[in-house]
Amino acid sequence: MKSDIKDYYASIDHSVLLRIAEKYIPHCSVLRLLWLYLKRTVYYGGNYRDVTRGISLGCPLSPLMGALYLKPLDDAVAETGLFYARFMDDWLIIAPNRWKLKKAVTLVNRILNVLKVEKHPDKTFIGRASKGFDFLGYHLKPGGLTVAAGTIHNHTERIDRLYEQGATMCRIGQYIRRWRAWVASFLHSLKPQSHDVCTVLVLLSRFC
Helix, strand or coil: CEECECCHHHHCEHHHHHHHHHCCCCCHHHHHHHHHHHCEEEEECCEEEEECECCCCCCCCHHHHHHHHCHHHHHHHHCCCCEEEEECCEEEEECCCHHHHHHHHHHHHHHHHHHCCCECCCCCECCCHHHCEEECCEEEECCEEEECHHHHHHHHHHHHHHHHCCCCHHHHHHHHHHHHHHHHHHHHHCCCCCCCHHHHHHHHHHHC
8 A cells, every 4th residue: 555645745734743742842931832733824815814734845844844744654654564655745565465455545645535535546556566655756666666657758848847947957957867767766775686675665764
């Protein structure tokens, strides 16, 4: 099973996040600062409205809070003994049989319900790992690792947008070189004998 959270940053509940943070932050002064970070007021249609869900996309603290929010999912899946990898709100679980996978799916749904978030319907996949699957921009299968077709599609679309926006050839070339460096950096970091799917996933989640 692989999936991610629908509208992740916008779905984070402030009260739930603070309850999770209280388990790891013993200082009341820090928690008060965290509450000030979460508490925002927006002006819309002539009215001011307090925001009770969602965290800021541009704040340097948000990636840390986003990673912390799904810590209950990490802890729950760890107790199952199944292979599990997560990068922010993208996660993957590999089970040896259908029965254990079914139990893991039930567990995930229960934890997400407590966290008041939901899986993205278009990015949730349950199937056999032997057929191959995409994760973090790469396509993994027992025979090896390649760049996912969706990643290549997004790459070409990005180039088209840059061209339509009037970007110079130098700017487009810089983007292509950075993308190729990102692709090659992980592929080159793998040892020739590292073909085991679980081993590759662990390295990939740490690398990203």
